[in-house]
Amino acid sequence: MKQFITFIRKEFYHVFRDQKTLLLLFGLPIAQIVLFGFALSNEIKNANLVVCDYARDDASQCIIQKLSVNQNMQIEKVLLSHTQIEAAFKTGKVKIAIVFPAGFNASLQHFHTATLQVIADASDPNTATTLTNYISNIVKEYQQEITRLTPMPLQVTTQVRMLYNPELKGATNFVPGVMALVLLLVCVLMTSASIVREKEKGTMELLLVSPFNPFLVIVSKAVPYFALSLVNLTVILLLSVFLLDMPFHGSLLLFYAESSLFIITALSLGLLISNSTSSLQSAMLISLMGMLVPAMLFTGFMFPIENMPMPLQWISQLIPSKWYYTIAKAIMIKGLGIAAIWKETLVLLGMTTGLLLVSLKKFNIRLQ
Amino acid sequence: MKEVVINTNRLTKKFGSFTAVSNISFDVYAGEIFGFLGANGAGKTTAMRMLCGLSIPSSGTASVAGFDVYKETEKIKRNIGYMSQKFSLYEDLTVLENIRFFAGIYGLRNTAIKQKTDQLVQQLGMQKELNTLVGALPPGWKQKLAFSVAILHDPKIVFLDEPTGGVDPVTRRQFWDLIYAASAASITIFVTTHYMDEAEYCDRISMMVDGEVKALDSPSQLKKQYKAASMDDVFFELARGAKRSAD
Numbered sequence: 001m002k003q004f005i006t007f008i009r010k011e012f013y014h015v016f017r018d019q020k021t022l023l024l025l026f027g028l029p030i031a032q033i034v035l036f037g038f039a040l041s042n043e044i045k046n047a048n049l050v051v052c053d054y055a056r057d058d059a060s061q062c063i064i065q066k067l068s069v070n071q072n073m074q075i076e077k078v079l080l081s082h083t084q085i086e087a088a089f090k091t092g093k094v095k096i097a098i099v100f101p102a103g104f105n106a107s108l109q110h111f112h113t114a115t116l117q118v119i120a121d122a123s124d125p126n127t128a129t130t131l132t133n134y135i136s137n138i139v140k141e142y143q144q145e146i147t148r149l150t151p152m153p154l155q156v157t158t159q160v161r162m163l164y165n166p167e168l169k170g171a172t173n174f175v176p177g178v179m180a181l182v183l184l185l186v187c188v189l190m191t192s193a194s195i196v197r198e199k200e201k202g203t204m205e206l207l208l209v210s211p212f213n214p215f216l217v218i219v220s221k222a223v224p225y226f227a228l229s230l231v232n233l234t235v236i237l238l239l240s241v242f243l244l245d246m247p248f249h250g251s252l253l254l255f256y257a258e259s260s261l262f263i264i265t266a267l268s269l270g271l272l273i274s275n276s277t278s279s280l281q282s283a284m285l286i287s288l289m290g291m292l293v294p295a296m297l298f299t300g301f302m303f304p305i306e307n308m309p310m311p312l313q314w315i316s317q318l319i320p321s322k323w324y325y326t327i328a329k330a331i332m333i334k335g336l337g338i339a340a341i342w343k344e345t346l347v348l349l350g351m352t353t354g355l356l357l358v359s360l361k362k363f364n365i366r367l368q
Numbered sequence: 369m370k371e372v373v374i375n376t377n378r379l380t381k382k383f384g385s386f387t388a389v390s391n392i393s394f395d396v397y398a399g400e401i402f403g404f405l406g407a408n409g410a411g412k413t414t415a416m417r418m419l420c421g422l423s424i425p426s427s428g429t430a431s432v433a434g435f436d437v438y439k440e441t442e443k444i445k446r447n448i449g450y451m452s453q454k455f456s457l458y459e460d461l462t463v464l465e466n467i468r469f470f471a472g473i474y475g476l477r478n479t480a481i482k483q484k485t486d487q488l489v490q491q492l493g494m495q496k497e498l499n500t501l502v503g504a505l506p507p508g509w510k511q512k513l514a515f516s517v518a519i520l521h522d523p524k525i526v527f528l529d530e531p532t533g534g535v536d537p538v539t540r541r542q543f544w545d546l547i548y549a550a551s552a553a554s555i556t557i558f559v560t561t562h563y564m565d566e567a568e569y570c571d572r573i574s575m576m577v578d579g580e581v582k583a584l585d586s587p588s589q590l591k592k593q594y595k596a597a598s599m600d601d602v603f604f605e606l607a608r609g610a611k612r613s614a615d
Binding site for chain 1: 420421422442445446448450451452453454455456457458459460461465468469470472473474475501527
């Protein structure tokens with residue numbers, strides 16, 4: 001046991017002496033959270049809107065009022081003629097336009113129906129769809145207000161409720177994803193690098209001729225990165241809850257337990273890589289190309305897996321981060337317990353056991 | 369009668385169809401400096417790995433410090449020290465941290481570690497460098513430190529795999545002084561080397577060619593036997609028939 005502690009202390013020396021890597025380890029999650037939180041958001045804020053109002057009546061003014069206080073867009077200009085709309089789009093600054101026909105309110109009052117036109121710059125289809133949805137919601141809101149004043153018979157209104165994330169915040173989607181990515185990166189890359197480095201420097205031989213159990217060599221390598229990962233996880237969690245107002249509804253204990261399981265999965269992957277290669281470069285390359293890129297693509301927080309063709313969906317089942325992402329979302333956002341995620345937990349457990357068995361077997365063969 | 373600390377009998381290691389080490393048989397006696405010579409690829413390292421318990425032999429028998437290389441590798445590991453051709457201490461750890469680490473994984477007690485550290489530092493004159501990172505030390509010092517660390521736990525035998533590769537002649541001489549001191553403290557030295565002048569420092573040497581031990585005797589006897597003026601000539605005479613090219 002004393003030998004084990006001696007070994008772990010040495011591993012911590014390695015980690016803390018390499019300050020560049022350490023900085024990267026702690027800087028990376030912070031940078032990612034800030035990037036995804038503020039820069040790379042799929043919400044649209046302050047999109048430029050032009051208004052062409054031929055009606056100039058109560059109804060149109062009221063809707064324009066609502067549009068102008070909305071945070072998602074701002075009114076860039078009020079145009080006098082719809083012929084100017086095209087020119088406005090061509091400047092590239094304006095994303096969406098809205099046209100109120102003459103007699104808008106009158107039509108609404110007398111015929112109980114009125115039409116307004118929304119024109120969007122669909123060269124970016126996602127932005128266009130999102131913006132038209134924002135406007136539809138605002139118009140719907142107005143409609144409900146006036147309906148309350150003058151009740152109409154037999155009207156169907158759709159009440160949309162966005163469960164778990166009523167404000168449609170991007171953070172709820174990407175924070176669990178960033179967690180999965182960072183944990184993967186730290187555990188797979190760092191563990192494999194640290195073991196392969198010992199092989200390259202020749203110190204591994206020295207450890208193997210010592211009476212220290214070879215399996216403990218591997219275990220003690222994993223311990224510091226396990227601890228670092230938990231620290232990283234906590235940093236991400238604190239940042240996202242206090243800086244990005246990310247909700248956390250579930251059990252913290254369960255969350256840390258599941259995260260520990262995922263960390264162990266990633267560590268075993270790192271072990272497998274380091275036992276299969278003998279140079280630092282190939283270990284890095286395999287970790288980055290073989291792990292990180294698929295993890296980005298198939299975790300599901302950047303590209304929805306449901307939209308992928310079937311073969312790609314099957315591949316995504318093999319990516320551990322995909323399962324962790326599902327678990328983390330369920331606990332953090334929906335506040336679900338183990339009953340809802342036992343399947344995903346079992347998958348991760350199975351993956352970990354498989355990876356550990358294979359890497360221990362490889363390690364054994366190498367010892368021959 | 370001299371005590372035998374390493375005994376091999378028809379020891380063989382095959383990798384697939386390639387026989388790296390073929391039927392080597394020799395004894396190494398307690399306290400001697402045993403030189404293990406051969407060209408690159410002759411099978412020295414493979415033989416040494418089997419004796420250290422890092423590699424399981426394909427056939428033959430061998431015992432190290434009285435323990436069987438098949439079944440008692442754990443006991444062998446407790447009784448040997450090892451220093452490889454690559455310099456192998458941790459460069460990002462200080463001298464003291466390296467000493468503590470290697471003493472620690474051999475299970476030395478704290479009081480023993482402290483005493484050993486003092487002794488080692490005295491011997492090497494490294495009092496001031498105790499908290500220096502090993503990476504910042506001159507190469508010669510690193511080598512000497514690595515050797516001292518390899519015998520920190522008082523092993524019966526220490527295996528040195530080309531310990532003086534890439535070191536200047538003065539440092540090599542100093543290194544051999546350390547080896548003599550360890551030998552005087554009745555540690556058996558098993559050393560592989562390329563340098564034929566170093567071969568002269570050994571009590572007995574074995575010459576390996578193509579996985580077989582072709583000659584084994586004291587340097588002076590070998591020179592007499594091959595009617596050679598120096599060990600270089602002996603080596604050349606023996607290695608001329610080699611079929612395996614150096615890698």
